Amino acid sequence: MERYEPLKIEQKWQKIWEETKPFRATEEPGKPKMMLAEMFPYPSGAGLHVGHVRNFTIVDVLTRFYTQQGLNVLRPFGYDTFGLPAENYAIKTGTAPQDVTKTNIANFRKQAKRLGYAIDWNREINTSDPEYYKWTQWCFLQLYKKGLAYQKESYQWWCPEDQTVLANEQVENGKCWRCGHEVEKKKMKQWFFKITEYADELLEEIDSLEWPEKIKTMQKNWIGRSVGAEIDFEVVGGAPHITVFTTRPDTIYGATFLVVAPEYTALDSLLTDDTREKVLDYKATALKKSEIERQENKEKTGVFTGSYAINPATKEKIPIWVADYVLAGYGTGAIMAVPAMDDRDHEFAEKFDLPIVETELCDRDLFGTPKVTYRMRDWLISRQRYWGCPIPIAYDKDGNPHPIPEDQLPVLIPEVDDYKPDNSGRSALAKAKDWLKVTINGEEMTRETDTLDGYACSSWYLWRYASPHDEDAAWNQDAIKYWEPVDYYCGGDHAVAHLLYIRFWCKFFADEGYLPFREPIKRLLYNGYINAPDGKKMSKSKGNVIDPLDVINDGYGADTLRTYEMFIGPYDMDAAWDPRSVGGVYRFLNRCWTLAFATEYSRTDKTINIRHKTIKKVTEDIHRYNFNTAVAALMEYVNELYKSGATEEDVITLAKLIKPFAPHLASEMLEKLSADDEWPQWDEKYLVSDTVEVIVQINGKLRAKLTVSADDLNDEKKITNLALADEKVQKYTKSGVKKTIFVPKAKLLNIVI
Ligand code: ANZ
Numbered sequence: 145m146e147r148y149e150p151l152k153i154e155q156k157w158q159k160i161w162e163e164t165k166p167f168r169a170t171e172e173p174g175k176p177k178m179m180l181a182e183m184f185p186y187p188s189g190a191g192l193h194v195g196h197v198r199n200f201t202i203v204d205v206l207t208r209f210y211t212q213q214g215l216n217v218l219r220p221f222g223y224d225t226f227g228l229p230a231e232n233y234a235i236k237t238g239t240a241p242q243d244v245t246k247t248n249i250a251n252f253r254k255q256a257k258r259l260g261y262a263i264d265w266n267r268e269i270n271t272s273d274p275e276y277y278k279w280t281q282w283c284f285l286q287l288y289k290k291g292l293a294y295q296k297e298s299y300q301w302w303c304p305e306d307q308t309v310l311a312n313e314q315v316e317n318g319k320c321w322r323c324g325h326e327v328e329k330k331k332m333k334q335w336f337f338k339i340t341e342y343a344d345e346l347l348e349e350i351d352s353l354e355w356p357e358k359i360k361t362m363q364k365n366w367i368g369r370s371v372g373a374e375i376d377f378e379v380v381g382g383a384p385h386i387t388v389f390t391t392r393p394d395t396i397y398g399a400t401f402l403v404v405a406p407e408y409t410a411l412d413s414l415l416t417d418d419t420r421e422k423v424l425d426y427k428a429t430a431l432k433k434s435e436i437e438r439q440e441n442k443e444k445t446g447v448f449t450g451s452y453a454i455n456p457a458t459k460e461k462i463p464i465w466v467a468d469y470v471l472a473g474y475g476t477g478a479i480m481a482v483p484a485m486d487d488r489d490h491e492f493a494e495k496f497d498l499p500i501v502e503t504e505l506c507d508r509d510l511f512g513t514p515k516v517t518y519r520m521r522d523w524l525i526s527r528q529r530y531w532g533c534p535i536p537i538a539y540d541k542d543g544n545p546h547p548i549p550e551d552q553l554p555v556l557i558p559e560v561d562d563y564k565p566d567n568s569g570r571s572a573l574a575k576a577k578d579w580l581k582v583t584i585n586g587e588e589m590t591r592e593t594d595t596l597d598g599y600a601c602s603s604w605y606l607w608r609y610a611s612p613h614d615e616d617a618a619w620n621q622d623a624i625k626y627w628e629p630v631d632y633y634c635g636g637d638h639a640v641a642h643l644l645y646i647r648f649w650c651k652f653f654a655d656e657g658y659l660p661f662r663e664p665i666k667r668l669l670y671n672g673y674i675n676a677p678d679g680k681k682m683s684k685s686k687g688n689v690i691d692p693l694d695v696i697n698d699g700y701g702a703d704t705l706r707t708y709e710m711f712i713g714p715y716d717m718d719a720a721w722d723p724r725s726v727g728g729v730y731r732f733l734n735r736c737w738t739l740a741f742a743t744e745y746s747r748t749d750k751t752i753n754i755r756h757k758t759i760k761k762v763t764e765d766i767h768r769y770n771f772n773t774a775v776a777a778l779m780e781y782v783n784e785l786y787k788s789g790a791t792e793e794d795v796i797t798l799a800k801l802i803k804p805f806a807p808h809l810a811s812e813m814l815e816k817l818s819a820d821d822e823w824p825q826w827d828e829k830y831l832v833s834d835t836v837e838v839i840v841q842i843n844g845k846l847r848a849k850l851t852v853s854a855d856d857l858n859d860e861k862k863i864t865n866l867a868l869a870d871e872k873v874q875k876y877t878k879s880g881v882k883k884t885i886f887v888p889k890a891k892l893l894n895i896v897i
Pocket of ligand 1: 370371390391392471473474476477485
């Protein structure tokens with residue numbers, strides 16, 4: 145080869161890796177392990193985008209780095225394949241989601257291979273593969289057996305466009321996260337996982353994790369622990385009493401009215417013929433608002449129910465109102481309003497002319513019973529979708545749910561002709577008439593037609609990676625003990641939902657004896673987004689999307705793309721794509737190639753200091769995830785080698801250090817130099833920087849010479865202190881120093897006495 149030809153080099157090494165499978169991982173008891181994974185992608189039809197490449201390359205850099213350091217490394221790969229895009233496409237075109245998924249996975253796999261990732265392709269998983277979702281169903285049944293999967297009738301966010309229920313975190317500003325359509329509230333029977341059972345532990349163990357503080361705080365706020373009391377208020381006229389949740393039971397003497405949420409279950413019992421219509425109108429309006437809107441600091445709204453309660457402290461009759469600033473799913477959905485103490489209540493009292501009474505505080509424990517409440521709700525998991533994991537439940541004649549026996553798993557997704565949900569909002573599974581019928585213990589039953597939230601499928605996939613082909617268990621005990629918990633997990637999304645759900649399942653399965661650890665992910669890297677060159681989000685409609693495969697095929701190659709995406713900025717910050725900088729990285733790799741293939745090596749080792757300095761810098765930077773500065777240090781090193789002349793050892797070191805970023809080029813260089821890829825070590829003795837001599841004059845006469853580090857020439861204070869501490873200087877300065885003048889260029893310090 146006469147010049148750097150990335151496409152040729154990359155093809156050669158990818159073929160070698162395909163054949164020799166160097167990234168296959170097997171348990172080696174006694175040898176230290178390292179497991180790394182990215183948040184597995186949804187394989188969309190559009191293929192990999194630059195965001196995937198950033199995410200995957202971070203994991204790849206760490207994978208190769210630790211492999212070169214001699215650890216037993218596992219880096220698997222998978223696809224999160226259930227979900228709406230494939231189903232919507234199926235509804236539109238009639239193509240089976242199974243087929244679309246297969247095509248998309250093949251494309252993703254090809255592209256990931258084209259990027260040279262060090263993946264153990266023997267551990268590839270796909271959540272819509274029956275071999276996989278059989279075990280998702282098994283997981284559901286374990287939760288069901290322990291009462292942690294249950295059904296409840298409740299108001300749910302409903303997207304009329306997608307015809308599906310949405311969880312709270314899938315509603316963004318009152319709109320569906322997928323399609324952007326305004327959402328509504330609808331009362332339905334739904335399946336939930338009882339994540340609240342683990343609220344305390346989920347909260348307490350956050351601090352032990354090596355996760356970004358930002359994510360830890362988001363999870364804490366999401367769980368939202370609140371310590372207070374529940375207090376019962378009798379209702380005048382015999383309607384059921386109202387229980388309020390308060391964090392300030394000591395303010396009860398100032399409670400001059402009660403407020404219940406519009407969704408309050410016993411609302412009807414509070415209404416009178418005079419108030420009913422007005423209250424129900426109000427309720428209808430309130431149901432259309434999102435919780436976020438209801439908590440915004442807008443003018444308060446509300447109506448009087450017509451009923452009164454008795455304040456157990458003052459024994460006074462106080463009115464009961466309904467208002468949407470009280471939320472249904474929090475606490476008990478009812479509050480005691482203390483307008484003298486609480487701003488929201490104060491505003492409400494002023495607007496509706498309700499009494500505001502200043503009182504003394506009482507003992508917190510006088511009224512009610514202590515109670516801890518969480519902002520987090522149970523996890524709503526049923527979806528009225530076809531393209532999801534079927535919930536393994538069937539109903540008898542009376543409508544009672546029964547689990548599908550484990551030996552009848554998987555409950556396969558039936559083929560249908562038409563993927564549209566039926567008019568009642570049930571998924572297309574309801575149209576598979578034969579499939580619907582099932583016999584359990586000799587009794588005819590009807591299958592559940594809801595499927596599981598995709599987050600259920602991703603709540604255990606990291607454990608499947610330990611033994612992806614196990615036919616007898618979701619995960620193998622020996623394998624999981626060796627490989628997990630995951631050492632590094634990298635993604636740029638799902639700070640709360642996925643990362644909380646997987647922690648919840650981990651704790652549950654640890655309690656059941658299936659996992660030997662209680663936290664699934666030791667270290668989390670939360671990477672930033674890559675934006676278009678104009679700084680805007682990349683999107684097809686704006687026509688500003690950079691296709692990573694174009695960058696490769698334009699001749700730059702995968703190594704340039706990978707190295708560029710690590711160089712683009714701190715990994716956890718958003719960054720804008722810069723085509724000129726891509727060219728710069730390409731030229732840098734070109735220079736590396738030239739050093740290995742078209743350079744006469746220098747025989748004097750003038751670069752020993754910078755070589756050791758670079759080894760240290762790159763090693764420590766990768767440890768601290770400072771991938772961008774590691775690349776910058778390598779660029780500086782190459783500049784220095786061009787200036788001072790490179791030895792063979794310099795170039796071998798360069799190839800080893802650059803291998804995590806540009807593995808094809810590095811492999812080519814190491815082959816040429818007949819060197820292995822073992823990570824190089826630095827020796828501290830070469831790290832001292834050059835020294836210079838500073839002349840010290842006292843009243844114009846030379847009195848001393850100081851030997852200082854060249855870096856210290858920028859530090860006037862340090863040089864002055866060194867001089868004043870010098871024995872020879874001190875002989876002359878006993879009478880005191882009037883002033884000092886330092887001239888760095890002349891390496892001269894003047895002392896006036
Ligand atoms: C009386 C009171 C007096 C309150 C006072 C606060 C201050 P956190 O800290 O967020 O848990 N509250 C209770 N349930 C509610 C609901 N479903 N919707 C809206 N507000 C609700 O807040 C708990 C406090 O928020 C509770 O304590 C209650 O008001 C209100 F000086 O009760 B407090």
